[in-house]
Amino acid sequence: MAGLLLSSTEKVFIVHGVQEDFRSDGRSNIDYRPMELETDVVSHASGSARLRLANTDILVGIKTEIDTPKPDKPDMGKIEFLVDGSANATPEFEGRGGENLASSISNTMQRAYHSSQAFDLKQLCIVEGKQCWKLYVDILILECGGNWFDAVSLATKAALFNTRIPLVKALLMDGGNVDLQLSDDPYDFKFLDVGSAPLLVTLCKIGEKCVVDPSAEEESCSVISLIVGITGNSKSYCADKGASNITDVDIKCSTISMNGPGSLAPKTLKNAIHQGM
Amino acid sequence: MPLDFRRFNGPEDSVSYKIYTKDYLKTYDEQLKDLYDENGKRKDGRELNEARSMCMFFARTDMVSQAKGSAYVELRKTKVVCSVFDPREIPHQNEFRQLGQLYCEVKFAPFSCPRKRRPYVPDVEEKALSVALRQALEPAVCRHFFPNYQIDVLIYILEHDGSCLAAAINAAGLALANAAVPMFDIITSCSVAVIGNKMFIDPTEIEEHIAKNSTEVNHGIITMSVLSQLKQISDFTQIGSMDVECVTKVMEVLLKECEIIVPNIQRVLVVDVVKNFELKKHLEAETKKREEILKKKMDEWRSLLNGQ
Numbered sequence: 001m002a003g004l005l006l007s008s009t010e011k012v013f014i015v016h017g018v019q020e021d022f023r024s025d026g027r028s029n030i031d032y033r034p035m036e037l038e039t040d041v042v043s044h045a046s047g048s049a050r051l052r053l054a055n056t057d058i059l060v061g062i063k064t065e066i067d068t069p070k071p072d073k074p075d076m077g078k079i080e081f082l083v084d085g086s087a088n089a090t091p092e093f094e095g096r097g098g099e100n101l102a103s104s105i106s107n108t109m110q111r112a113y114h115s116s117q118a119f120d121l122k123q124l125c126i127v128e129g130k131q132c133w134k135l136y137v138d139i140l141i142l143e144c145g146g147n148w149f150d151a152v153s154l155a156t157k158a159a160l161f162n163t164r165i166p167l168v169k170a171l172l173m174d175g176g177n178v179d180l181q182l183s184d185d186p187y188d189f190k191f192l193d194v195g196s197a198p199l200l201v202t203l204c205k206i207g208e209k210c211v212v213d214p215s216a217e218e219e220s221c222s223v224i225s226l227i228v229g230i231t232g233n234s235k236s237y238c239a240d241k242g243a244s245n246i247t248d249v250d251i252k253c254s255t256i257s258m259n260g261p262g263s264l265a266p267k268t269l270k271n272a273i274h275q276g277m
Numbered sequence: 278m279p280l281d282f283r284r285f286n287g288p289e290d291s292v293s294y295k296i297y298t299k300d301y302l303k304t305y306d307e308q309l310k311d312l313y314d315e316n317g318k319r320k321d322g323r324e325l326n327e328a329r330s331m332c333m334f335f336a337r338t339d340m341v342s343q344a345k346g347s348a349y350v351e352l353r354k355t356k357v358v359c360s361v362f363d364p365r366e367i368p369h370q371n372e373f374r375q376l377g378q379l380y381c382e383v384k385f386a387p388f389s390c391p392r393k394r395r396p397y398v399p400d401v402e403e404k405a406l407s408v409a410l411r412q413a414l415e416p417a418v419c420r421h422f423f424p425n426y427q428i429d430v431l432i433y434i435l436e437h438d439g440s441c442l443a444a445a446i447n448a449a450g451l452a453l454a455n456a457a458v459p460m461f462d463i464i465t466s467c468s469v470a471v472i473g474n475k476m477f478i479d480p481t482e483i484e485e486h487i488a489k490n491s492t493e494v495n496h497g498i499i500t501m502s503v504l505s506q507l508k509q510i511s512d513f514t515q516i517g518s519m520d521v522e523c524v525t526k527v528m529e530v531l532l533k534e535c536e537i538i539v540p541n542i543q544r545v546l547v548v549d550v551v552k553n554f555e556l557k558k559h560l561e562a563e564t565k566k567r568e569e570i571l572k573k574k575m576d577e578w579r580s581l582l583n584g585q
Contacts, residue, residue, distance in 0.1 A: 071296045072392075073490075100408075107405040115518040116492055231518060 011221045015207040023211065023218070032213045037154070039162040047163030051155035054215065055145020058152055060137060060159040064166075066180065067134040069125070077124020077132040079113055081106040081139065083152070089144045098141075105139070105152055112153070112198040112229035119160075119197050126168055130178050133165060146216035149227050153200035160197055164189040198229040293393050319477065319484075326478050326530070336447070336541065338455040338549045346456020350448040352479065354438035359448035361456040364426035377423035381411040383432045383445060390437045391482055406442055413446050413466065413502040413512035419459040428458060439481040442514070443468045446502045447538065454546055463542055464511060466502035467534040469527050471495055471519055476527065478534060488517065495519040499527050503535040 006014075014024055021029050033054040042048035045061035069076060083106040085098025093101075113119045124133040137159070139152055166189050172179035183189075204214035204225040211218060214225070341347035344360035351357075367378055383406040385395040399407075414430065430453065432445045446466035453460060470480035470488035473495060477484045480498065488498050497517015503510055515524065 071292050103401075103404055104408055107401070107408065110401070111405075111514075111516045114489065114516055115497065116490075117494075117518040226513075 006217060006220055010217070014218055014221050018206045018209050018211055018218075021209070025215070027213075029209055030212050033215070035151075035154070037158055039158050046165070047159045047161075049155045049158035049162060051151050051158065053145065053147065053151045053154075053213070055143060056147060056151045057141075057143035057145075058148075058155040059140040059142055060152075060155040061140070062159050062163045063136045063138070064163070065134045065136065066126070066131055068130060069128075069132040073121075074129035075125045076116075076121035078134040079119065079121065079124075079137065080134065081109045081113075081137045081156075083109075083139045083141070085141045089141050093141075101148070102141075105148060108149060108200065108227060108229070109137075109139075109152065109156065112200060115231075117196060118229075118231045120193065123193060124165075126180070127171065127178055131180065135160075135163070144216065146219045147202055147213050149200040149202050150213060153198065153229070157194055157197045157199060160192055160194045163192055165192065196231045198231045200227050200229045202227050295392065319481075326476065336451060336545050338451055338545060344452075344456070346452045346454070346458070348448045348451035348455060350444050350451065352438075352440060352444050354436055354481070355440055355444050356435040357441070357444040357448045358433045358435060359445070359452040360431050361449075361452045361458065362429045362431075363456075364423045364428050367425065367427045370425075374425050376420040377418075377425070378420075378427040379411055379414055379418060379430060380427050381407045381414065381430045381432070381449070383407045383410055383434065385434045385437060389434050392486075406445065409442055409500075409512060409514055410445055410449060413464065414449055414453070416509065416511045417450065417460050417462055417464045417504055418453065419461060422459050428453075437482060439470075439483075439485050440468050440479050440500075442466070442500045443479070443502070446512075447542065451542060451545060455549060462504040462506045462509075463539055463546075464502055464504055465535045465538040465542060466500065466512075467531050467538065468498060468500035469531055469534075470498045471517070471523060471527060476530065478530065491517075495523045499524070499531065501528065501531040501535065503532060505536060505539045 017023055018029065023029070023031075025033075027033070035054075036052040037049065038051075039047075039049045041050045041059070042061045046064045047062040049060050051058045051060075067078060069078070083102040085093035085102050087093050087098075089098075116122070124135065126132055137156055139156065141148065141152075166182045168180055169183045170181035172181075201212065202214065202225050203210040203212060204218060204222045205211075206214075206218060206222045210226070211222075214222065219225070335351040336348060338346070338348045340349040340358060341360045345363050346361040348359045349357070350359075364377065367374070382399075383403050384399065385403060387395045387397065389395060410430070410432065418428070430449050432449060434441055434445065443466040446464060450460075450464040454463070467479060470477040470484050472484075472488050472491050473493040477488070480488065485498055488496050495518070497515060497519050499513070499515045501510060501514075502512045513528075519527075
């Protein structure tokens, strides 16, 4: 992607390096690039985060709105993802150019957060069947440096962690209509439980080996990459290690998808999934 | 939901009448029990590990006369039509691309889904299926044979009873072969719904719905498509939450299932080729007859002219 022109010699160099577990910036196949994460950067959003993963820059803002829950899921809130590739990132994103990439990222995120074990939508319920919170997660791609899926999922998890949901102080039931009164105090809110929110890990197949966190040059050398969404273990996010009321959950896959015009042998797929875990 | 501006939209807060039926108010456990009885047979009589491709599979090509290639696949109640058109220039294209492109579009008929009416405007689910279909077909098609062109693969789902993506990929593979698009291998696809410790191969819509919204430890749907001879997986999508052992187990099962479908597809293609050959012979015989008649007439006129 992104107007990179690599000569075939450079590609061969990268492929050979990966075979030896040595990448062009000195990392091994399973090392991540240094990342900077900052939360609460956007003052008007209920929650926000900005992630810099070497050259990739993602900004996530979360808005909360009150909505009626779906009739077949009366006690669950809603979460909706929108990915916007700004033309700042690369001239290809100008106008409707970035739509394909944006829709594939938001589809993957929607699938990853679909399961109740990944993100429990029940914590977004206000009045069962009548009112619930709806979270609009808006993801902005500011700069392209390879490896969007990982960066987007990391930034989203941080932004969700930072999201402040106002507390409901009073409820007036008026013959089917509900009148809410939210607390006026700006410090009166609750946080969401994002311990098990999924993180996406991209494994890029270069030559025979799989590489984690590919840079833009490495991405252009590979034909296929595998994206695994892994839900975390809530327990490891507790400050108090003695808490026993949160069940110990094994890490699980919440979504797996493939990206790129290639194909994998079954054994490679299995190894890659294990590596992602 | 983007509004459809071509027609007069009814009030937005209309809901399906089904949420008021007794079926709807069943708890999750009751719904789960409904899926299979004590013998382990599913609601439509299949075993847990029996795919519809064995007993209720129907496929044929040459469905759409206007398309270069087309296919119709029926998995019991799931019905899918696919048409493939000639390569054409890529619209809105500035740069030269070495490899041909595939433009895939999946559309649900508005009356196809049991739970609600599908809007006319393509929604998120249809776009996601289109992307998944493209992802699955790209490694199978020899794209270097039509550089800078695109081939349209258009899928229309007439009735949705589970395994839509799998049926769509099978139909698209057949239609591409019927359209004489050069391909590396036959592509087949299958899906599995996991609920707890039970695996439902080739799930129906109800099974899929329960699998997606289950709260058990392992739940979800996996769809996989395989290039059979090359033994490569061209697309693998999973939704839900399951641990690694479950995923690897399901992958083994799916590999086997996809292999089982291959003879069915091959049979359909062979029938197609045989039919084309016979048609060609028939046409040649007819042409010969007509030429005979014309020749006779020509000789008559010639003799007349010479006689004059």
